[in-house]
Amino acid sequence: MSSMSDSGTGGRGGAELMVEQFHLKVLHAVLAVRGPRPLQPAASASFRRRDRWFHLPLHDPQPPPAAEGVEAPEAGEPLVVDILLAHAAAGGGGGGGAGGEVVERWTVVCEPWPDAAAGEGIPVNRAYKRCMTMLRSVYATLRFLPAYRVFRLLCANQSYNYEMVHRVGSFAVPLSRDEEAAMRSYQFVPVETQHGRLVVSVQYLPSLAAFNLEISSLSPSMLIADYVGSPAAEPMRAFPASLTGATGSAFPQALSNQPQRPHSWATPALWPQAPRQQARFSPPHLLNASPTPSPPNFPSGYLQSRPKGGSAPMSIPQVGDRRSPIHRPITLPPTSPRRVGETGTSSAQQSPSERCPSFGRADGFRIMDPYASLSPGRKGKDTKDESGRFSALSSCDSPRQDDIDDADYPFAVDDVDTPSSQPGSSDGKEARDQASSSSHKSQDAAVGSLVHLLKTARPLRNSNCPSQASAVESSEAASTSSVVSRRKSDALEELQSFKEIKERLMSRSRAKQQEPPEKP
Amino acid sequence: MNCETCQLKELELEQDEIKDVLRCILHTIFFHRTLTLVRPKDVDCDLFEITYVQCGLPDLEKEVDEKINQFIAWVEKHPNRRSQVCLSFFDEKNKNPSWFTSKTERIYWEQWFINLHVISPKGHGKSRSSKASTSIRGKALEEASSKRAALGLLIQEVLFQIINFANEKKDHIPPISDRIFNHEISIPR
CATH class of the missing domain: 3.30.900.10 (HORMA domain)
Structure with a gap:
C-alpha cells in the first residue's frame, strides 16, 4: 500500500x-x-x-x-x-x-x-x-x-x-x-x-477580533406570507392514511380532516376560517412585519394594554405564583408541522404533560378543572363546545402547531396517557372504558350535572359580538376581530359560580365519607 | 531502526482541563501517523476555542478516553505534580524464533512525550462583606478566563510543534500497512 x-x-x-x-x-x-x-x-x-x-x-x-x-x-x-x-x-x-x-x-x-x-x-x-x-x-x-x-x-x-x-x-x-x-x-x-x-x-491573521462580526439582516422589511408551516404554504395537511385508517390505531379519524389551527403569531388573515377558532386568543395584528418568519417579540404585558374598545382579558387565578402562559412574551419560534414519517415520532404519542412543558403533574389548574376525574377520551369529547372559552389555559409557553392539533383539551391536563391509550395500541379503548366505569355512580352523577351546568352556562361574550353561526357566514369580519373581548364582571361571576360548585362537591364528598358504610 | 523522540512543550493546566488537552494532542498525533484511508472527524474542544481532527476510528477514540481517565485517576492521587504521558509507535518482530518459543520484540520507531504540570486551582478565602466577596469572585473568574485563553494559545503552539515534527521526521516511518500502526499510551504509575 x-x-x-x-x-x-x-x-x-x-x-x-x-x-x-x-x-x-x-x-x-x-x-x-x-x-x-x-x-x-x-x-x-x-x-x-x-x-x-x-x-x-x-x-x-x-x-x-x-x-x-x-x-x-x-x-x-x-x-x-x-x-x-x-x-x-x-x-x-x-x-x-x-x-x-x-x-x-x-x-x-x-x-x-x-x-x-x-x-x-x-x-x-x-x-x-x-x-x-x-x-x-x-x-x-x-x-x-x-x-x-x-x-x-x-x-x-x-x-x-x-x-x-x-x-x-x-x-x-x-x-x-x-x-x-x-x-x-x-x-x-x-x-x-x-x-x-x-x-x-x-x-x-492571528486574530480576527478587529472584524466586528454582527448579525445584520440587510433584506428589506417584507411580510412573508408563505413561510414554512404557514397555512398559506400548506393549507390543510392531513395525516397519512397509513396512520389513521390502515393501522387500526386508536388515533381519532376526525382529527386528520380538521383544518390546522394557526400559529399563535400568524396574522388573522392567514388563518383557515373555522368558527371555533375565532374565540381563541391571538396577539394583536402587527403592522411592522419583520423580514424573518420568526414570531414578534412582544413586551411582557402586551395583553394587558389592549386597544380601545375591548375590555381587559379575564384574569385566571394562579396555582402557586406561576404566571399564566398567556401573559408571557412569546419568544420561541415553533417548529413547522412535522410529517410523522420524517421524524419517526408522532407528537400524538406524546403525553399531555410533554406537550405542555410549562405544566407538570403537580401544577396544572387543578382547582379549575372540573373534568379531573374524567378519562382523557371523555374529556376531549365533552369539552369540544368549550374550546373557545378557556383556550388560554391550554396554550403553552410556545405553542407548536402539531402539538395543538393532536388534542383538543381546553385545560392543562394532569393525568398522563398510559402507553395503552396511545395511538397504535388496540386495547387503549378498553382501558379507557374500564377507567371510566370503575368510578361510583354518585360521582358520575355529580360530574354529569356539572358538565350540564357548564354547557348551559351563559357564554362569556359580549352581546354585540356575532354568534358562532354568523361567524361562519361573515368569516372575513371575524378574521379581523381576532380577539374576542371579555368582561371582568362576567369572569368574576363565572369564577364565583365555579367556587360554589366546588364547595358543593367538596361538602358532598365529605358527607359521603362520614356516612357509615352500607352493609352488603 | 532509529527511534525518533519529540518532547512537547510543557503545559500548566488544572485537572478539569486534562481531558480536553490530552484528547486534542493525542488525536492530532494519531491523525498525522495514521496513514491508512480514514474518515477524518472535526471535534471542538469543550473548554478552548480549538478544533482538532480525529481519525474517525471508534476503537481509537475509546482507547484514548480510557487512558485519559486512568491518567486523571493518577493525578487525583498525586496532585500538583509534573507528569508525562508518552505515546509510542512500534513494530513487532519475532525475536530468535525457535521450534518451541516465539518471543516478540517491540522495536520503537517514534515516541511523543506530552509534558504536563497539573496544578490545583487556588481557593479564595471567605470574605466578610458580600460586596468584597463578589468583587473577589469576579476577579477570580476574569483571571481564570484569561488563564484559559493563554493556555489555549499554548496548546496551539504545541499543535504546531506536532505538525512540524510529523513533517520533518518521516524517514523512520515503516511501510504503510492496511491498519493503524502499533502503538501504546503510557501514563505514570
Missing part, C-alpha cells in the same frame, strides 16, 4: 500526476472550510476514487461545487488561494469579490530542481507517503486557524455583516506593508519529488 496504487502509474509520469493531484487536494481542502454555505452531512458512506488520493477523503464538509471547476496550475506555477473577509453589501460572494481584506493566503508550489537530473533518484512512493503527512498537516491547520471559526459562524447564519470570499489564481496580489506586518506565516516542511520541492505555506 505504500506504493502509489491509486495513481496507477509510477516513475516520472506518476510523479507528475501526484504533484497535480496534490495541488488540487490542497485547493479542495482549503475551499471546503473557507467557502461558507449551508453545510449538509456527508452523503455517501463509500469512498470515491478521488477520495483515495493521499488516503484523505474530503467529505465533512465536502468542497463546494466552485472548487470542482478549478484546474491545477501549469508545472512550476504556484497556486495561490486568498481568503478575504468582505463587507456583506460589497462582496459579490462565491470568490469573485476583489474587495475585502485578506485574512489568509495559502500558497502551493512545486519549485523545480535547478538541474533536471537532481530529482531522478527520489522514489515516487516515498514522496507520496510524505505528501500524505503534509496533506494531513494542511487539513489540521485549516481547523486550527482563526478563520475556521468565522467560517463556521457564517455557515450557521449567513446574515452577518461580513462574508468570506476566496480568490484562486497563480499570481499573488502583493500585500501592503501593514498587512504583511499584521500577518503571521507558516511554511510546512517541503516534500521532495522528482519534479521539484513541493512547498505549502500559509500567511494568516
